Amino acid sequence: MKTEMITGALCFFSISAFGQVGINTQTPAATLDVAARTTGTSASTAEGLIAPRLTIADLNAKASAYGTAQVGSLIYVIDAGNGIPSGQTANINAAGYYFFDGTGWLKVTTGNTGSAGNSNDIYNSDGALAANRTIAMSDKTLAFSANPTSGTSHFTVDDTTLSVDALNNRVGLGTNAPSEKLHIESGNMFMHHDSPTIYFQSTIPTNYSNPNNNNGSIVFYNGANSTTEGMYMRHVNNPTGYIGGNQLQFGSIDNGAFSSILNIGNVTKQVLIGTTSPSSSNGSYSKLVINSDVANQAIQIIDGNQGNNKVLTSDVNGKGTWKSITGLTAPSTTYIWDNPGSAGTLGYYQNYVYGPYTVGKTGWYQIKSRWFYIQAPQSVSGTDQGVGTVWMQINTSSSNNMDALNNPSIVNEPVDETIMFNRMITGSMLSGKMMYLTLGTNYYIHISAALVDRYAEQKFILNYVQ
Incomplete structure (x- = not known):
């Protein structure tokens, strides 16, 4: 009986001269070659190679048995729920084939779905990257296509960090239920570039709330x-x-x-x-x-000088500020320089000064004179009879010695002595003359006279030209 068993066993095994072992074959092609028996056996005879079958708990208990010498060991985990994944079994999350890489057990993926519709690849079941991965696309494209009929989160990164609603063509940042084409929830959008640009373009020219x-x-x-x-x-x-x-x-x-x-x-x-x-x-x-809908509320300027009854004024550079209306007069086009002095004799070759006078705006002015003088016969004696002179000048000096003035006159005019002979002269002194006067400057009228009487008050009328 023993002899028959040994003879039968030898029919299954064959050892070649090269140290190779064959099962069901006499010509093994590798170190161990297991050939299937397709003839001479019952149809119910199973073929295949069964790896050791263990649970996570079994592997955790045998952790000390696996080291560098066991690299490449192949097992089949029959129950991933029996035991807690840790250490060498940290990557075991489902039943299937695993191999030992020297530090832990890694899943053997096939890419094929099993009878329960599960597999060890990420397209058919959840998985975890064992290390960093880089996809080199070169000239290839990577596309995610979807044809959903419901839902709002068809592609997500960390749930709400990035969410794509492929049904409504929306993208959400910070939300997994975007309500617009781009929906940013509880966050800001930041652009940083030497020349950042954002384009906003509408394909619909009008809408119900915008007639333009x-x-x-x-x-x-x-x-x-x-x-x-x-x-x-x-x-x-x-x-x-x-x-x-x-x-x-x-x-x-x-x-x-x-x-x-x-x-x-x-x-x-x-x-x-x-x-x-x-x-x-x-x-x-x-x-x-x-255009204000509320009366007296069209503009408000607060510069620290604002207050009741103030007006907005400008300096020469156009800078505006509020000023009190007290003492302010509106610029006029006509100015009257009036000397209300009483009538009287002007002494022999005496100098007189009147002013100061000012104007309300800078520009050219034309003079219309209303000065009245008459020769003073009662003051004339000897060779001075028939002699009467008046000389007028306008400048910015307040000195009463016109002959000694250093600053140039703006305008001046002598009166011929013969004109004053026993006659009154009115309204001609400096009339028609042009002067360029500036705002904020004091001007004075100087008179050098001899042997004439001033008759009543004296006036200049200045008309602004430009």
Whole structure:
């Protein structure tokens, strides 16, 4: 009986001269060659090679038995729930074939689904990367296609970090249920570049709340959509009442109605507040137009000098500030320099000065004189009879010695002695002369006279030319 068993066993084994072992074959092609028996056996005879079958608990108990000498060992985990994955078994998460790499057990993936619809690849079951991986795409493309019928999260990264709604073509950042094409939830958008640029373009030229052509908008609102309260900024092409140009509009949203507040126009380079349709006078547009719906509230300027009964004034550089109206007079086109002195004789070759006088604005002035003089016969004796002279000069000196003045005169004029012979001269002194006078400067009228009487008050009338 023993002899028959040994003879039968030898029929299954064959050892070659090269130290190779064959099972069911006499010509093994490898160190161990197991050949299937397809003839002479029952159809119920199973074929195959069964690796050792263990649980996680079994492997945890045998952890000390596996080291570098056992690299390449192959087993089959029959129950991944029997025991807690740790140490060498940390990567075991399902039943299947595993091999030992010297430090732990790694899953053997086949890419084929089993009878339960599961496999060891990420396309058919959950998995974990054992190490960093890089996909070298070269000239290839990587595409994710989907044809969902429901749901909002068809591709996600860490749930809400990035979520793609392939059903509605939406992308969410910070949310897995985006409500717009790009939905950023509870966060900010930051751009950093030497020349950052954002383009906003609308393929729909009009909408129910905007009667003008809308070429892109930014909307800030509080609610589920832009039909609630909020603010907006948008580009409008040819807005109503503003033909031939574009505007950048800033405004508010009230129950779906867009109300423009500030508009910047590109044709006339205007800034419009409270209106989109500026008016012009003779084709000339103001650069800043403020249209207030509330009386006396069109503009407010706070510079620290504001107060009741003050007016806005400008310096030579156009810088404005508030000043008290006390002592301020509106610039006039006519100024009267009046010397209300009484009549009397001007002494023999005496100098007189009157002033100071000022003007309300800088420019050219023409003089109309109303000075009255007459020769003084009662003062004339001997060779001085028939001699009477008057010399006038206007400058910025208050000295009463006209002959010794160093600063140049603005305008002066002598009167011929023969004109004064026993006659009165009126309204001709310096009349028609032009003077360039400046705002804030003191001017004085100088007179050098001999043997004449001043008759009543003396006046200059200055008319502003330009």
